[in-house]
Amino acid sequence: MLKERSLANFFDEYLKKGSVFGDKSRLQTNYKPEDIPHRDLQLEQVGVIIRPALRLERPSNFFVYGKTGTGKTLVVTKMVDFLIETASGAGVFVSSAYVNCKLDTDTVYGLFTTLAREAGIDLPSTGLSTDDVSGAFFSAIDKKKQVFFIVLDEIDHLIKKAGDDFLYKLTRQNEQLLNAQVAIIGISNDLMFADSLDPRVKSSLSQEELVFPPYNAVELQDILNDRTLSAFAEGALETGVVEKCAAYAAREHGDARRALDLLRVAGELADRKSSGKVSIADVDGAEEKIERDKVADIVSTQPKQAQVVLFSIISVTNGSSKFIFTGEVYEVYRRLCQTVGLRPLTQRRVSDILSEFDMLGVITARVISKGRHGRTREIMLAEQAGTVSVRRILQDALGI
Ligand SMILES: Nc1ncnc2c1ncn2[C@@H]1O[C@H](COP(=O)(O)OP(=O)(O)O)[C@@H](O)[C@H]1O
Numbered sequence: 001m002l003k004e005r006s007l008a009n010f011f012d013e014y015l016k017k018g019s020v021f022g023d024k025s026r027l028q029t030n031y032k033p034e035d036i037p038h039r040d041l042q043l044e045q046v047g048v049i050i051r052p053a054l055r056l057e058r059p060s061n062f063f064v065y066g067k068t069g070t071g072k073t074l075v076v077t078k079m080v081d082f083l084i085e086t087a088s089g090a091g092v093f094v095s096s097a098y099v100n101c102k103l104d105t106d107t108v109y110g111l112f113t114t115l116a117r118e119a120g121i122d123l124p125s126t127g128l129s130t131d132d133v134s135g136a137f138f139s140a141i142d143k144k145k146q147v148f149f150i151v152l153d154e155i156d157h158l159i160k161k162a163g164d165d166f167l168y169k170l171t172r173q174n175e176q177l178l179n180a181q182v183a184i185i186g187i188s189n190d191l192m193f194a195d196s197l198d199p200r201v202k203s204s205l206s207q208e209e210l211v212f213p214p215y216n217a218v219e220l221q222d223i224l225n226d227r228t229l230s231a232f233a234e235g236a237l238e239t240g241v242v243e244k245c246a247a248y249a250a251r252e253h254g255d256a257r258r259a260l261d262l263l264r265v266a267g268e269l270a271d272r273k274s275s276g277k278v279s280i281a282d283v284d285g286a287e288e289k290i291e292r293d294k295v296a297d298i299v300s301t302q303p304k305q306a307q308v309v310l311f312s313i314i315s316v317t318n319g320s321s322k323f324i325f326t327g328e329v330y331e332v333y334r335r336l337c338q339t340v341g342l343r344p345l346t347q348r349r350v351s352d353i354l355s356e357f358d359m360l361g362v363i364t365a366r367v368i369s370k371g372r373h374g375r376t377r378e379i380m381l382a383e384q385a386g387t388v389s390v391r392r393i394l395q396d397a398l399g400i
């Protein structure tokens with residue numbers, strides 16, 4: 001226990017040092033920066049496609065592809081907002097509704113209620129069918145002579161759950177509208193996604209396609225430097241911190257979201273130590289923490305069976321980092337299933353779950369040959385999955 005005097009010092013120290021942050025909100029994902037470095041070409045491409053709306057001509061529907069953190073959402077929403085502003089200055093009606101098909105909804109009904117809400121339409125809260133809601137949405141926007149952009153972000157997620165019929169209907173909608181004209185902008189991280197669409201949908205939706213390339217480490221540095229200008233207190237970043245964040249974020253593919261997260265978490269770690277400065281070591285700490293959180297996230301959203309499998313691995317491993325046999329895991333898994341009241345899956349199905357975990361980086365698997373006795377698989381728990389917090393998540397989820 002700290003003595004009262006040192007306790008007072010403890011908080012004084014904190015106050016004196018102050019936070020490393022200035023305007024921290026600049027590091028948040030939904031913050032829209034003024035400048036968008038290294039996306040001039042993409043901003044212009046989007047602008048060229050959507051600008052006929054300024055003359056109330058219907059723009060092409062189009063798709064934007066690119067890996068996560070390549071600026072797709074930022075560039076599209078910024079340009080659409082900017083266009084709407086310009087249009088309103090010129091007395092032309094242009095509107096938009098944005099739906100994140102991963103976060104906001106997983107049904108077509110949900111899609112249209114979100115669109116209606118975005119467009120400021122009041123709907124009765126119960127008793128409506130999907131057709132009622134889409135009908136209400138379209139008749140509301142058709143009251144005005146306008147171009148209406150529907151931005152469907154992370155669209156592949158909704159199509160996986162709900163099929164692509166609704167997209168076909170959306171693209172046909174203009175034939176029914178008297179005043180308004182609808183233009184659809186689809187955004188996806190999955191480059192292969194359009195190939196899975198019905199060819200009619202594909203051709204009417206991807207009249208144009210843009211692919212956003214990943215940023216390289218130098219570009220990420222520029223992006224970070226731009227945003228950190230007022231996100232951090234003056235002199236709070238030690239030399240090399242921005243470079244290190246950019247280098248880490250460029251390792252898999254140049255992901256600006258990852259780079260910003262690293263910098264923010266590094267700042268939070270520095271503040272926790274009240275060191276007054278963000279050091280390179282804080283960036284390493286941030287990288288570890290983000291990886292750990294990612295695993296915790298994966299673990300907590302797994303189906304129950306997979307959680308039991310993982311808990312079995314953790315039990316067999318018992319805190320050590322060594323390879324274990326999948327046979328041992330299966331034995332423990334069967335007993336655990338009894339405890340939590342689940343019917344055990346076959347060894348073959350458990351094997352599939354293990355492959356999935358391997359892909360997600362929760363475990364590492366290797367196949368070893370046992371000479372003429374055939375081959376067997378050994379697995380090792382990833383370091384971030386062997387933590388107390390992962391164990392606790394599983395215990396809570398399974399009630400054990
Ligand atoms: N060129 C850029 N300049 C400044 N910030 C950027 C840039 N590109 C992306 N970002 C930021 O990185 C994060 C991820 O960008 P986002 O547009 O959401 O990526 P995507 O939609 O491709 O996954 C957001 O916080 C965004 O503001």
Ligand SMILES: [Mg+2]
Pocket residue numbers: 072073074153
């Ligand atoms: Mg996005």
